[in-house]
Amino acid sequence: MLFRRAVVYKYVVTLKNQNRRYLDILGLLLSIISIVCFTQELLRSQNVSVGYLLGTLAVLGFVIYNLTQQAKKRKVFYSRALLIAGLVWMKMPYFSWLLFVFVILALLEYQAKYAIEIGFSDNEIVINTMLRKRYNWTQFSNIVLKDGLLTLDFVNNRILQREVEDDEDDDADEDEFNAYCSHQLALHHNSASRQQ
Structure with a gap:
């Protein structure tokens, strides 16, 4: 890792x-x-x-x-x-x-x-490429993992959609990940709108 x-x-x-x-x-x-x-x-x-x-x-x-x-x-x-x-x-x-x-x-x-890894924490999203890219949750409008396909929908209408490695993931893991991302997106967008 x-x-x-x-x-x-x-x-x-x-x-x-x-x-x-x-x-x-x-x-x-x-x-x-x-x-x-x-x-x-x-x-x-x-x-x-x-x-x-x-x-x-x-x-x-x-x-x-x-x-x-x-x-x-x-x-x-x-x-x-x-x-x-x-x-x-x-x-x-x-x-x-x-x-x-x-x-x-x-x-x-x-x-x-090397396979690209994307880390999701409560404060940021990090894409680990040759040059590590850091994003705030507020830079995304939606993040979904469905049927082995990760979709990162940026606020500026840019989309990153890639296949994920097969790791015996079942639908419960995808549902749990999607719930976590929805919660973080709502939390960070709400706090950003309160600060404006």
Whole structure:
């Protein structure tokens, strides 16, 4: 859980990360393209370059490992393969600037694959993304969790609607969460109107 402050969150809702599949495909494609380019450069050079050979074997090993883990329905990360590929790209006679692209992608992969958590406390709502976003209850007109879909309806007519992670939630939990949100919205909107 990413919430570490002393704030007690009555509810923490975890949203499904819809980007994980696309990030896995991107990591796989970049790894395969790197393997092909390294092998081509290895075959083209007259002397066997240990760097190209070890880089090709290491990236290929990580790709095979990740594919077997994916077949077992486990999470995979291509960051190690991308870091090694980036180091080998640095040695390549062309496109050596790809080192920076591969290192940045490798460093951002873990953060991009984390599921987003939304914490609901009596005072605020916090969306835990790369940059934590804090909202007051008065910034929302309605908050509903129904059939695994969380809807945050902002006062400025903006809507955030996302699927939540499957956690054996039954309808009683959704009803309890919706009652809590309705109570907090009414409480904070009433106190805000009294202050005006």
